Every structure is written in C-alpha cells, then in structure tokens.
Amino acid sequence: MRAWFDGCGDRRQWHVAAAVLPLAAAVLLTSCSTVPIEGVPRAGDEPAWVYGADTPQDLRDLADxxxxxxxxxxxSRRECLGAVGLVGARELDDRARYDPGAQEVTIRIPATAPQLRVSLVHELAHHLEFSCPSHVEIREELSAAQGLSSGDWSEGPTWIETPSEQWATAVVHYVLEEDDPRAPIVVPDETLRIIQTWAEG
Incomplete structure (x- = not known):
C-alpha cells in the first residue's frame, strides 16, 4: 500500500491510500529536516549505520x-567500511550526498524503497573511496575500463563523465544487479571484474 509520513516532530501519523501496490515500490518516507546523528561514525567499527535521532524506523529497516x-x-573491505552516519532530509538538491569529513550520508525523502536502495548503495560506494586507502590503486584501471581519461578522479566534463560517479554507479550494478535508471552509464564486464577482485581482495 502507498504510505507516507505527514507532519513534523513527534506527532507523525500514517496515511494509507486505497490503491494496493507492491510494498517494495510503494513505501514513501519523509523527514522534517536533517537532524544530528546519535553517535560518531568511525572507521574500524563494525559496518553499521549511525542514525539521525529522528530517522523513521522504516528507513532504518531498509538501510540495515x-x-x-x-x-x-x-x-574484504569490512574493516575500512566501518560506521557511517545516515540522516534524512525533506529538502536536498540531490537524491543523496556523502560528506567524507563527517562520514555521513544525507538522503532525500520521501522516495520509494527502490529509489532509496539505489541511493544508499551509491553513497556507500563513495564512502569506500575515502575510507579504504587501497581504493586509489584501482582507480586508473577502473577509468580505463570505463573509457575515461586517467586524470582527476573526482572531476569530469560532466557529472556522467566523472570517474568517481561512474564508480558509484557501477557499484550499484555490482551490488544490486540492476542499473540506476537515472544514471545512463554503461558498465562493462571488465569494470565489474575489477570491482569484484578488489571487493574480495
């Protein structure tokens, strides 16, 4: 069923539409604002989310x-994955963003569960770029597999031509075995091979 949060603060209520849809595609989540996380994410911790204090339970369940x-x-990258902050925001220019300094993902809600799943994987891929020192060793190979220049990893003529973004999009394909419908990037088998080799280390 289609559902969403309405209101702010502690007095949120669920409203359910009459149409019945698959749950995975129908859950919509909202948050009043970005709020402080409950702990401090640290590399070396067991992989886990550190949630914003007001993060809805269904978003937590999906993120887990x-x-x-x-x-x-x-x-092979569990140790450098560690703990990652996660907060929801009603207003955000992008679907999601990763702050490497805070080791924190901010995700825009409401969104469907499939959209949130893709965004979370995409931002976790960015987290690995910063938290795993060995990632720099595969960047040139990844860029070559994607047909990109071996220049600045985080810069490109356009978003879609930025190696870092192509990496994160390829990771969505690798982890979820599906493409991001809003990121029309071709992911060759060679790119998936490089990711798997590094992932299994």
Missing amino acids: EVMTTFTSAFP
Whole structure:
C-alpha cells in the first residue's frame, strides 16, 4: 500500500491510500529536516549505520538491509567500511550526498524503497573511496575500463563523465544487479571484474 509520513516532530501519523501496490515500490518516507546523528561514525567499527535521532524506523529497516547486502558484496573491505552516519532530509538538491569529513550520508525523502536502495548503495560506494586507502590503486584501471581519461578522479566534463560517479554507479550494478535508471552509464564486464577482485581482495 502507498504510505507516507505527514507532519513534523513527534506527532507523525500514517496515511494509507486505497490503491494496493507492491510494498517494495510503494513505501514513501519523509523527514522534517536533517537532524544530528546519535553517535560518531568511525572507521574500524563494525559496518553499521549511525542514525539521525529522528530517522523513521522504516528507513532504518531498509538501510540495515542495504548495509547487510553491501557488506556481503565487499567482504574484504569490512574493516575500512566501518560506521557511517545516515540522516534524512525533506529538502536536498540531490537524491543523496556523502560528506567524507563527517562520514555521513544525507538522503532525500520521501522516495520509494527502490529509489532509496539505489541511493544508499551509491553513497556507500563513495564512502569506500575515502575510507579504504587501497581504493586509489584501482582507480586508473577502473577509468580505463570505463573509457575515461586517467586524470582527476573526482572531476569530469560532466557529472556522467566523472570517474568517481561512474564508480558509484557501477557499484550499484555490482551490488544490486540492476542499473540506476537515472544514471545512463554503461558498465562493462571488465569494470565489474575489477570491482569484484578488489571487493574480495
């Protein structure tokens, strides 16, 4: 069923539409604002989310599922994955963003569960870029596999031509075995091979 939060603060209520849709595609989540996280994410911790104090429970449940799936896909990178902050925001220019200084993901809600799943995996991929020192060793190879220049990893003529963004989009394909419908990037088998080799280390 289609559902969403209405209102702010502690007095949120659920409203359910009459149409019945698949749950995975129908859950919509909202948050009043970005709020402080409950702890301090640290590299070296067990892979886990550190949630914003007002993060809805259904977003937490979905994020926990994503973290389990992501960690299973990168078994040799558990130690550098560590704890990652997660907060929801009603207003955000992008679908999601990662702050490497705070080791924190901010995700825009409301969104459907499939959209949130893709965004969370995409931002966790960015987290690995900063938290795993060995990631720099595969960047040139990844850029070559994607047909990109071996210049600045985080810069490109356009968003879609930025190596870092192509990496994160390729990780979505690798982890979820599906493409991000809003990021039309071709992911060759060679790119997936490089990711798997590094992930399994």
